[in-house]
Amino acid sequence: MELARATNRSVRLRNRSALLSRLFLDGPLTRQDLMRSTGLSQPAISNVVSDLIGEGLVVEAGVAESDGGRPSMMLRVAPRFAFVIGVDVGETLVRVELFDLAMTVLARAGYPLDPARTEPATVAGHVLAGIDAVTTQARVSCADVLGVGIGVSGVVEQGTEAVVHAQALGWDRVPLERLIRSGTDLPLHIDNGANTLGQAEMWFGAGRGARHAVFALVGSGVGAALMTNGVAYRGASSSAGEWGHTTLVYGGRTCRCGARGCLEAYVGAEAIIDRYQEAHGGRAVPGGDEESRIAALVEAAASSPTARRVLEETAGYLGAGVANLINLFNPERVVLGGWTAMALGGLLPAIREAAGRQALRQPYEQASIELCRLGVDAVALGAATLPVARLLATGGLRPTVDNHHR
Amino acid sequence: MELARATNRSVRLRNRSALLSRLFLDGPLTRQDLMRSTGLSQPAISNVVSDLIGEGLVVEAGVAESDGGRPSMMLRVAPRFAFVIGVDVGETLVRVELFDLAMTVLARAGYPLDPARTEPATVAGHVLAGIDAVTTQARVSCADVLGVGIGVSGVVEQGTEAVVHAQALGWDRVPLERLIRSGTDLPLHIDNGANTLGQAEMWFGAGRGARHAVFALVGSGVGAALMTNGVAYRGASSSAGEWGHTTLVYGGRTCRCGARGCLEAYVGAEAIIDRYQEAHGGRAVPGGDEESRIAALVEAAASSPTARRVLEETAGYLGAGVANLINLFNPERVVLGGWTAMALGGLLPAIREAAGRQALRQPYEQASIELCRLGVDAVALGAATLPVARLLATGGLRPTVDNHHR
DNA sequence: ACAGCTTAATTAATGTCGTCATTAAAGTGG
DNA sequence: CCACTTTAATGACGACATTAATTAAGCTGT
Structure with a gap:
């Protein structure tokens, strides 16, 4: 071992x-x-x-x-001993941030993505442009940058080179590390966005002090980051935590992954909107993008019994999903995050109650169910912790024999 | 950390x-x-x-x-440097076995339990009697026994003293460690039977060489042992792996745990029998105990379409449950064990197929789904590995300062 | 049978590193 | 300014692994 x-x-x-x-x-x-x-x-x-x-x-x-x-x-x-860069490759935006070792943001850059064609090369270009932008903006030499952490919304297969599968971006086996590597010599750490967000919450947010925690993220997609013994558990090929595609309703609604009855097919943003539309006789939720429509739905719940019922059902599904996490992992803490979950913050008591109904008493009582503290922007922060984690693990010694740097 | x-x-x-x-x-x-x-x-x-x-x-x-x-x-x-005792506290039998360090069985003892009244004190008495019986039978001094590992079919809360919650035995907060401790000075290691069985398979059976594996056990109850980084993951209060009570059919059949739609309410032995009875117009499965009735059902499948359909459905549920494990844990290996799963061994291809339908492609392809190799008797063997694991972890140094033993 | 070769195990010299015990440093209060 | 207390730095010591050099113990072929 x-x-x-x-x-x-x-x-x-x-x-x-x-x-x-x-x-x-x-x-x-x-x-x-x-x-x-x-x-x-x-x-x-x-x-x-x-x-x-x-x-x-x-x-x-x-x-x-x-x-x-x-x-x-x-x-x-020493806050300025070195710097780290965190990148959030979201579905609509590539965000790049530069931090010092006190994790204070020194510079930012953002590059909107056209969801229609998110070419890997384009994204890699944005990341490289962002690295350049934030370092020049903050007048930081690349030699002082420990590394670049990148959180991607998709499965990141770690190997000699990280390969990304991102359904939402239409990516399959994209060698993102190689693409970025071709433009920079900085150490790269690529991971699932859920994991980096979880890492941020673990160090600086709702996960502080917990040994075993699960960060359940509900946005357009649904995922989770599993923290065991204080560190992220990634599984055999780094895809652990695919909570959104666990079966909750055997034989139920068809999910975009092709399977039936996935949790995501009930509590993902799109699914909630669809379910409301069905319950509402086919009339669509007003609003433009998913985010504003979910907000509209939450607002409508004050007056519309249908909206209220859909949200209550959502709490039921989500609670059962959380109960599954509690039964399987027996965590001290379950932290709900992601923009949909944040918008549904008012449902927390209902979610807790639903989880209590479905989970076993003993593990349920051991687990607290909370909302995240850092917001969705923390993906980049969490990504930036990856090079820091490496620094801490190696005791601050650069891997190669360049100890002459001081 | x-x-x-x-x-x-x-x-x-x-x-x-x-x-x-x-x-x-x-x-x-x-x-x-x-x-x-x-x-x-x-x-x-x-x-x-x-x-x-x-x-x-x-x-x-x-x-x-x-x-x-x-x-x-x-x-x-050295096989005879020391000895270990493994105990399997099942629902109908307390089995005690003595092993040498080559894990060869040197002596056995068994004590049937009356399911009607399984008093904790009675079980503790059986364990103590068993320890006495196997050591005298094999002429081994207690001083040469490293410790006693005990696998219990229930949740074992580890603390200063292990406390057992075993629904099947009607136990709630039973201080089993204290009860046994009062009769022996040997080091005690109490754990969930699923975990000890998983440990046995991990070291000597289908789990050999795997870093991340899940042992899914289907018997009267349904549970799982999670092996991460080669060791059992127990969670915050040692109840991780309660797979049987994860929700698979939201709002479905009522489970004996009180919740609805638990996996156990579909694929546990009792549930299978019940489902057959319902599908068969209320006629019960012939046979005495659950075990022989499941066997009868499997046999009937050759001629009865109803029985066949029930078993096929069972494979579907079980496959979905396995898919959930694969999605969440991304293990290299899923090992099916427990007597019901063994009886249903012929369904393995159907289970694999069902899992493939519900799991994400990437993690599914990384995971092999196999039957266990050691049989249900391995609970005691696995329990006996607990003191051995401790010996290995401490480098063979007895905890206290009694290094003068040789 | 015995040189000549190969692989295994032990011995000797060296260097890293934490602990214990002791000393120096840097404050507070009368 | 002198006791008293708490923090930091030294020095002697011992535990361990490493490299390099020896010794041990077998094969092979003439």
């Missing part, structure tokens, strides 16, 4: 990684805090920290209050 | 654990094999191995073939 041999160096590596992670995730801490939370001895902490400071990864940031005794020095990850 | 500090000792610990695990799981190996598979240097291997041999954990077992050059020495875990 464990294939990595342990050597004396790996001890240092692990400890560096542990300290750096604590500092990154839990803000400024003193050496004493680190000592308590990692269990390492004082000299070891000081030793590692002095390395990290020497390399510019960590900086001292003021002194802590003290009532008697030498006050301890606050330590934090 | 990682709370364990790394120290120089932990290096040795990890390497011991890695070597021991390789030796246990992949049979006799040479020092050279270990060197290649772990990446450690030759002297390090020799050093650790000589410790292990000195402590009696490992023995040399003959020499390997050689065509020129000094032949290497085969090494293996």
